[in-house]
Amino acid sequence: MTEDGFRGREVPIWIFRGDGLSGEERQYMVELSPGMVVLDAVLYVQQHEAPDLAVRWNCKAAHCGSCGAEVNGRPRLLCKTRMDDYMRRNEAVHVGPMKTFPVIRDLVPDIRKNYEIARRIPPFTPAHPAPFQLWPEDVERLKEFRRCIECFLCQDVCHVLRDHHRLDHYMGPRFMLKLAELDMHPLDTRDRTPYVRREGGVDWCNVTRCCSDVCPEAIAITENAIIPLKERVADRYFDPIRDFWRGRSRRPAPEPPEK
């Protein structure tokens, strides 16, 4: 690690202060140290100037997913976002809460809705209790989905939720990931396709890939989770060949009874 030239310099940082009703950005000064991340800077302000500055964090190492916020308008983990990246580009640092969710205070959003969705998802239902024989390749495939740290940055960025406020219709990328993970578990016995379509609302996703772009765990949410789910829904509910010959837009077939 190079001892960078930014060390010891005082720089400004703008942090949103306020609640769901009102608020504004305020400027604070922080003393840079080598390798400093934005969370360090926020905690510095908390220690020196604003003891009541609200922020969530736990691990400081991008493992727990507590510190999701927006830095210069982009959803990020505060503990993984380096101050020197902005300094090098001569960019000012503006920190605000995730925009898709109501604000409790300062950088802390109200993300209870996500847990309400999580509660509704039918749990893993294996054919028999463990021990299971699972092959390394199966596990490798599931692993990507299981890397999720539930930071909800993908929920924050998804335009269906962010701009169209359709959390009631579409569970959002995090939970598509969860459903794909359950669906692809070799021992899960539930038929989840009807759920993915109806309660999950997978049709709302129009594959913009914004969620994959912001995921701090670099999970290919769209490619590896959502598109396969969409394909299953299409296989079950649409008959593409017939639709092609009739030259019509796809129309859902009647729903088969749930297994």
Place this chain on the structure above:
Amino acid sequence: MNIDPLHYDVLIVGAGGAGLRAALAAAEEGARVAVLSKSLLGKAHTVMAEGGIAAALGNLDPYDSFDTHFYDTMKAGHFLNNYRMVSLYTQEAPDRVLELETWGAVFDRTEDGRIMQRPFGAHSFRRLAHVGDSTGKELIRTLEYKILATKRVDVYPEVITTRLFLDDNGRAAGAFCYQRDDGRFLIFSAHAVIMASGGWGRVYKVSSNSWESTGDGAAISFRAGAELMDMEMVQFHPTGMVWPPGVRGILVTEGVRGEGGLLFNSQNERFMLRYDPERKELSARDVVSRSIFREVQAGRGTPHGGAWLDISHKGPAYIKRKLPTMYEQFLKLADLDITRERFEVAPTTHYTMGGLRVEAETGATNIEGLYACGETAAGLHGGNRLGGNSLGDLLVFGRRAGLAAAAYAARRPGTSSLSYSSIEEERRRVLAPFAIESGENPYLIHAQLQQLMSTYAGIMRSGTSLTDGLGHLERLSERANRMSADGGLHFNPGWGLVFDVQNMLTLARAILTGARERRESRGAHWRTDYPDEDPEEGRRNIVQTLGPDGRIKVRDEPVPEMPPDLRRLFDDPVSPGVKRQREEASRARGSEGA
């Protein structure tokens, strides 16, 4: 103020692995359960655990067995452990791991499709069931989704307990809490209370622990009359990150050494060959930590005062597959590629072996109706915890505490009555920091406490340092009485920190007191004025209670004595499994020769 309490059969303070497992067990018994936590669901400290869960499944090494795991754990704990807890733990851990798979966890696999196990310091065999280097995440995520799907369990995220209430008969009866988002006070009444609030690593300056690990449950119970035990035993993990400053103390999993990482001093010497030629880098944590500490003291430290850890010889593909989180962590936070370069590590405060004194089978404390499990409880790990034995602890004793608390709650007649005056008293105490003008800054008091503890009761202690430490602590505590808070009740970290710091001051006093009392070096407790183990000292656990005058009372409890059949295991210099393996090998050689 609205003081209508919320009623539950079992109230659980903590949503880490221990609290969640306890909740599932209690709910299974039909109890109505509330689970409280300082953070959101799934974010507790447990999520950070990396290396794995120690359970003698024997998937790779068929000679492994629960008595071998028992042997390793007792030995690593330097025989201060409660052998009954160790025995229950080692027998039940494999079932608890398998049960996680039934609930949806997916562990790494062997070629033949069984759960993969990795070697770890001072374990006789490859024993840690793991998921790359993010096992804690898998554990907590699995329990989180199981809890979400369980009726009868209500989760209260960001609801923080400040006080335990007892009823007129001295039984646990409820708790006072504040809700972080709106600052509202919540009063819980319950037939049984389980403390599963984790450890208190934040008492020290360099620590792998999150902001939550301030020992609230232990301190709150201690104030209510519960006994603390083995408080002098604080584990310093040998490999914390050192550089840059912002990440100092963040853990480098023991998995790095488990997967073949080697330690060097500034003279490129593999110094562990000198300190423990047999187990080398995979020696017990107390040994490796002290070795690094000694190298640095002898002037052979790295630029920022640590040792070099090198895994690059394993090649990028292997490292990225087995240690993906470590690879990312160093790349992003330290601009360092561990597949190509070595990196600096130094000891970091990691785990608190001491805690509430409990009954082995149930987790019951000396207060009727109060239970404890997980890192908050003492007894399983003795003088030093083996890697991987904590996650197993959470599952085995979380379940046991949950079952016992539910059974007790069902037995206990009537509703638990809370006294209005104690609720009112606590409400006033909790609001007091807002009324203090130009008071002390809790962030500053915390920083000074951490400095104090690292200086006087760190990895190395002596009678003088501990006495000095107690003196300084007394003065600091006096100033801390005037900690104040700015702003309002809504999500106010500075206000909450006041109570965290009060709890840490209480536990710091117990650490210093216990450490001064133990006149020997044993496990994690290293006294320069008593550098050796003393068999007499090793026969006692140091137990502390808080008198009504606020003074700590210290008393000895004899370490529970093993029955002869277990004790005999230790006549051998190697564990039973290794012995069987060697015997078999020599028989095989013998028959080959014949």
